Amino acid sequence: MGTPAARIADLLEGATTASNPPARPPPPTPxxxxxxxxxxxxxxxxxxxxxxxxxxxxxxxxxxxxxxxxxxxxxxxxxxxxxxxxxxxxxxxxxxxxxxxxxxxxxxxxxxxxxxxxxxxxxxxxxxxxxxxxxxxxxxxxxxxxxxxxxxxxxxxxxxxxxxxxxxxxxxxxxxxxxxxxxxxxxxxxxxxxxxxxxxxxxxxxxxxxxxxxxxxxxxxxxxxxxxxxxxxxxxLFAPSAAVYALAALTRLAGPAGAGAGVAAPEGAPEGAPEGAPDGGPDPPPAEEEALRTVLAGFDPNIRGKIREQLALLAEVQRTDLSLTVGRSVEGPEGSVPVRMSVQSGVGGLRWAALTGRATVPERLVPVEMGLLRELVDRLTEPSVEDARELPDLLSRFVVPPDFQRLLTDDATVLLELDRDTASVPWEFLAEIQQAGGERRDPLAIRTQLSRQLRTPYSRVMSEGLSDGPLRALVIGDPGDPEKGFQLPGARAEALAVATRLKDLGVKVTLFVGAANSVRQPGVDPARRLDVLRVLLCGGNHIVHYCGHSDFDFSGTGRRSGWVFADGLLTAQELALLERPPLIVVANACYTARLGGSTGPGPGTGAGAGTGTGPGTGTGAGSQAGPPGVADQTPWGNPQAALVPSLADEFLRMGVGHYIGAAWRIPDEQGVTFAQQFYTHLFTGGSSEAASTVGSAVRTARRKLYEQRAGGQQDADAASNGQRWSAWAAYQHYGDAADPFVRPDASDRPGGS
CATH class of the missing domain: 3.40.220.10 (Leucine Aminopeptidase, subunit E, domain 1)
Known part of the structure; x- marks a missing residue:
């Protein structure tokens, strides 16, 4: 065989030989x-x-x-x-x-x-x-x-x-x-x-x-x-390199038999062939031939001869003798290098780039017709059951470059770097491309940790780490004015359930429920904006959990977004002087579209967190038209889709480490389930050697909702079924999924839950 010798190093570079033609044109002349x-x-x-x-x-x-x-x-x-x-x-x-x-x-x-x-x-x-x-x-x-x-x-x-x-x-x-x-x-x-x-x-x-x-x-x-x-x-010595060294060592077993493989009868020759030379070559040492036969036994007889020929080619490899023990990697998805994808809106479509543990994929431009993408985003924001089943595959095919689609696996954590426009897309629905007749796999956000990061022109403020003392949490529920139709019994129930669960997990909780002019919760202070601001600025809370309405406000300069209270909107602007921002903010808050001058529905028809099946709920203001100009702030034309990224942007700017928000209305019991699963895993889900990560807690809570998506009340209408079916995808996590959460000391934690 006249094939040029290949060096070990060339095996990873795609050396050009007779059996290995060039896969791509050579680089330009320097x-x-x-x-x-x-x-x-x-x-x-x-x-x-x-x-x-x-x-x-x-x-x-x-x-x-x-x-x-x-x-x-x-x-x-x-x-x-x-x-x-x-x-x-x-x-x-x-x-x-x-x-x-x-x-x-x-x-x-x-x-x-x-x-x-x-x-x-x-x-x-x-x-x-x-x-x-x-x-x-x-x-x-x-x-x-x-x-x-x-x-x-x-x-x-x-x-x-x-x-x-x-x-x-x-x-x-x-x-x-x-x-x-x-x-x-x-x-x-x-x-x-x-x-x-x-x-x-x-x-x-x-x-x-x-x-x-x-x-x-x-x-x-x-x-x-x-x-x-x-x-x-x-x-x-990592696995790919170990494989090359193993192949180089295996070529020694091919010996003279491999050298003759190119002119010999293929594997499966007539039975009269000599026992020691099944390929027609000289007899190799019996022990080496037995080892080679063992290696080739699992291959189709028609290709065994070709394998021997390739091994003979590798016999010319320049080897380095090593005395190494190679073990199988035990790192799972949570221990591997994250896959980082950047998706930015640009002229002519969406610009993508990807960074993995192995390589960076250069930028790709995906031409996207914005009218179609606008409709896709609208239909995947609080989708029907049918849309939640059928459209995720279209989302992956329509906007993800083909060579990026192979990265959508459960082998590693996925971090999406987005701008304010692309953050409006419900990326949690991303799924592997389904072949015709192929088995449908669970969505990416269920199989692995998927989080978001906003690309912004500013720097976050430096925040202190968690103290050695007990963890503190501020829980706010149903703070809207009932006289304006903002009363949310489901949000009130979620706040009470979250406060109870956090207390059981050893967290010191401050709880505010209901507006001052609403039905009072016995033993619980009402949620006045000034009192909440006082606790935020002075309380040193590590966790803030909000259940209620959110909205945009154009009454001042620029667009602000924040949480709705009976006496006004609470935004990150009011928290600008906060020296120690919360580590985690969880907001089950839905768009209400009533503070910017639009006319909302009357009392008793409020929408927001926990409005899918709870008492006293109706059609929901989340479906109302927003104030003039809201739709113009995003190319998708959907203020609901733009709300969570806007809130996350403001709170992350303030220095919050993680913002977890629901992008559309969530049925009452599912909002409670997500919160309980999230906090339980956050405090108790890590191993004895490592703390839980925020991303793994979000994934655990999403998976629980995903598993329960077909349950619920039998008499629920189609819209409520859609909310139930897609609730898992509504929760968006802004922050680093791999961030560990430092739990309270063992002495502060309960014996079990």
């Missing part, structure tokens, strides 16, 4: 090389953990608004003290701008990492090889200019969770570094920075990186690539 005179820098490839390699400066890449993962997360943990991770916190607060090539520094606590920084990669999905050259040039130029940095440790930025292949990223590194060194010229005093460590935690990728760097820098004397791969602590 531009003219930079100057070749001036100072030099040694580049040493290290197999190990970045945080355990000693250097004067440690650097990773950072996408705009993307919380650290992989190497950046390891660096974040290495420099942080206590539960708060510094780079992660700064990212969530919007303090890391991450423009391309911008370097942001962080203080360190000592140890192997003495000084840390991140270099901006721009928005995810936009890092091309040309932009990566600029990024690397900026990084090295800054490190050289510092004057005190002699050694810098980094990773191959842009290839771990980036747009680029290893070869593309190494070319960018080499050209960027050479370009930064060339202007210094031969007469310039040599910089103190003489060594750059490029660290890779996976062994096979480290070999691939070393080969690629040596090839890319072969004609650039400014850069000297270390002749050998250096091994330090923390190196690992």
């Amino acid at each position: 531009e003219e090389s930079p100057r070749t005179d001036g100072p030099t820098v040694n580049i040493i490839v290290i197999w190990g953990d970045l945080a355990e390699v000693a250097a004067d400066l440690h650097v990773t890449g950072h996408y705009q608004s993307v919380v650290p993962a992989a190497a950046e997360l390891a660096l974040d943990r290495a420099i942080s003290v206590g539960p708060r991770q510094l780079i992660t916190e700064h990212t969530k607060l919007g303090w890391v701008d991450a423009q391309l090539g911008e370097v942001t520094y962080f203080p360190c606590k000592g140890g192997a990492v003495r000084s840390a920084a991140v270099v901006g990669m721009g928005p995810m999905g936009t890092l091309t090889e040309r932009r990566a050259v600029q990024m690397y040039a900026s990084l090295l130029g800054e490190a050289v200019a510092l004057g005190h940095v002699a050694t810098m440790a980094t990773v191959l930025i842009g290839a771990g969770t980036g747009n680029l292949s290893v070869n593309q990223a190494t070319r960018a590194l080499v050209r960027g570094f050479a370009g930064a060194l060339a202007p210094l010229g031969p007469q310039t005093p040599p910089p103190r920075l003489t060594e750059v460590y490029v660290v890779e935690v996976d062994r096979l990728r480290a070999e691939q990186l070393h080969l690629a760097l040596a090839k890319a820098a072969a004609k650039l004397p400014q850069l000297r690539i270390g002749p050998e791969l250096r091994e330090e602590s923390g190196g690992r």
Whole structure:
């Protein structure tokens, strides 16, 4: 066989051989090389953990608004003290701008990492090889200019969770570094920075990186690539690399038999063939042949000969002998790297980008006819049973790029980064694309943790962490004016049930129920706006739970949204001076459309949380036309769809960590069920080693409603059935699904629930 030999590293890069034709056109020819005179820098490839390699400066890449993962997360943990991770916190607060090539520094606590920084990669999905050259040039130029940095440790930025292949990223590194060194010229005093460590935690990728760097820098004397791969602590062998090494070892078993496989009779030859040479080749050692037969036994006889031929091709692989123990990963969906999708409205449609633990998918533009999307959003906002069953598949096909649809699995947490327009879409309905006749799977938000993040131009305020004392919660129910038709018995019942459950879980609860002019709840203070504001500003509450109406208010400058009280609207604007915002806000609040000047229905027809089946409810104001201008604030034309993102935006701006809101009216008992399931899991659902996450608590509560969607009163009308069927999808979670919730100390928790 005349097939060119393939190296181990090439197996992950798609080496072009006779049996492996190119899957895509080769990269463009690089531009003219930079100057070749001036100072030099040694580049040493290290197999190990970045945080355990000693250097004067440690650097990773950072996408705009993307919380650290992989190497950046390891660096974040290495420099942080206590539960708060510094780079992660700064990212969530919007303090890391991450423009391309911008370097942001962080203080360190000592140890192997003495000084840390991140270099901006721009928005995810936009890092091309040309932009990566600029990024690397900026990084090295800054490190050289510092004057005190002699050694810098980094990773191959842009290839771990980036747009680029290893070869593309190494070319960018080499050209960027050479370009930064060339202007210094031969007469310039040599910089103190003489060594750059490029660290890779996976062994096979480290070999691939070393080969690629040596090839890319072969004609650039400014850069000297270390002749050998250096091994330090923390190196690992991940499953794909282990598979390649296993195949390389298996080729040895093919032996001479494999070499003859290309001209021999295929597997399943006549019975007269020699026992030791079923493929017609020379007899291999019996033990090796038995092992090979065991491997091939599970394959169709028609392709066994082809497998032997491929193994023979792999026999030419350049191997590295390793003595390693490889175990199966035990990380489940909650422990894996989140899939982060960005969906932004733009000219001509929706712009998508995706970042996973393996790669970033560059931006895709999905042409969307806004009239159709407007109708789809309207029909999926408080949908009928039929629409809730049939339209999610259309949503996934209509607006999700085809190569993004494969990411909609339950292998990892999904975080959707949205703007104010795309946040109006009920993404919780996303589902895998169904093939004709295929089995329908549960929606994505039921199978995994799905949360949202709003892309905004402002920074959140820094909030304190939870104290060591007991957790406190503020619960507000049915605060609207009954004389204006805002009385909600279901919301009142939910507030009482939530307060009872939180008390059972060891939380100190402040409860306000009903307006001052409504029927009083014995032993409970009425929900006056001023009293609620006092407790919010002075009470140090970790959790706020609201059940009632919400609305937009255009009476002032700009559009505000907030919670409806008998004496006015309570918005985040009133909470601007709050020094310690709540960690979690849960709002079962529905659009009412009566504060902006529109005429609402009379008393006894109020809508909102808990209005599906409770007494004293009617058609609901959620279906009324909004005040002039509300529909114009979103391309979907549905003020109900725009309400939860608007409320979340205001409260997140104030510094709230998580906002969980219902996007349409929820039947009474289902609102209570969601709240009880959410808080129970939040406080008791984690393992003994780790706290529960907010995202897992939301998923647990959604799943409970999903399982109960076909139940309920037999005489409920079609609209109520629709509310029941889709209630699980109404709850939107804004925040990081992976955020752990610090529960009370064991001494404060009840013995059981």
